[in-house]
Amino acid sequence: GESVGLHLPTLSVQEGDNSIINCAYSNSASDYFIWYKQESGKGPQFIIDIRSNMDKRQGQRVTVLLNKTVKHLSLQIAATQPGDSAVYFCAEKQNTGGFKTIFGAGTRLFVKA
Amino acid sequence: DTEVTQTPKHLVMGMTNKKSLKCEQHMGHRAMYWYKQKAKKPPELMFVYSYEKLSINESVPSRFSPECPNSSLLNLHLHALQPEDSALYLCASSQGQVGNTEAFFGQGTRLTVV
Numbered sequence: 001g002e003s004v005g006l007h008l009p010t011l012s013v014q015e016g017d018n019s020i021i022n023c024a025y026s027n028s029a030s031d032y033f034i035w036y037k038q039e040s041g042k043g044p045q046f047i048i049d050i051r052s053n054m055d056k057r058q059g060q061r062v063t064v065l066l067n068k069t070v071k072h073l074s075l076q077i078a079a080t081q082p083g084d085s086a087v088y089f090c091a092e093k094q095n096t097g098g099f100k101t102i103f104g105a106g107t108r109l110f111v112k113a
Numbered sequence: 114d115t116e117v118t119q120t121p122k123h124l125v126m127g128m129t130n131k132k133s134l135k136c137e138q139h140m141g142h143r144a145m146y147w148y149k150q151k152a153k154k155p156p157e158l159m160f161v162y163s164y165e166k167l168s169i170n171e172s173v174p175s176r177f178s179p180e181c182p183n184s185s186l187l188n189l190h191l192h193a194l195q196p197e198d199s200a201l202y203l204c205a206s207s208q209g210q211v212g213n214t215e216a217f218f219g220q221g222t223r224l225t226v227v
Contacts, residue, residue: 031213032213034215034216036218041220042220042221043117043203043205043218043219043220043221044156044203044218045218046215046216046217049213049215051213089155089156093213097169098161098168098169098210099161099210099211100158100161100169100171101146101158101216102158103155103156103157104155105154105155106153106154106155
């Protein structure tokens with residue numbers, strides 16, 4: 001079936017550097033995408049979202065880019081901090097047998113001090 | 114109040130036990146969800162309730178039985194579970210099932226079946 005996937009399972013960056021986490025999706029009918037952050041022992045926490053009629057959206061230190069042509073989503077974190085260390089999931093809202101939010105595989109981000 | 118509260122935080126149960134997981138939100142959200150998450154894996158959707166009615170059941174075994182007593186509460190009744198059902202069970206809510214709004218997640222219940 002169609003799914004949301006990630007290119008890299010683990011990403012290690014130096015504190016202060018920018019991080020880029022990538023995600024590929026295959027359901028061209030999906031029109032809403034979300035990035036979640038999950039710290040150890042906690043539930044996923046909303047970071048930022050984007051609708052399919054946009055190609056970029058900025059938040060505080062985070063930017064999401066959407067390229068519908070190649071079905072690619074990315075999360076950019078500026079000036080990465082140790083507190084950013086977590087697993088990041090992209091998620092896709094699709095309507096297959098009902099509206100549902102499907103998660104990608106996840107990328108673990110390590111921030112080195 | 115932007116919290117989804119789940120109880121208990123940890124649960125150990127035997128394969129013949131009956132237990133329930135509870136979830137509560139007071140954000141006025143009309144869609145509520147149960148997800149199952151195994152270690153190092155993404156959350157997998159189990160059930161969706163919309164306006165207190167079961168909207169989606171992702172072919173979940175009948176030993177998991179969801180219940181939505183009112184718009185703020187969501188339960189997951191467990192009976193005759195297997196060790197492979199051990200996982201983190203996450204509850205979430207959103208303004209509606211349809212529409213582009215994010216889901217808010219609780220901290221989860223860590224379930225161990227022995």
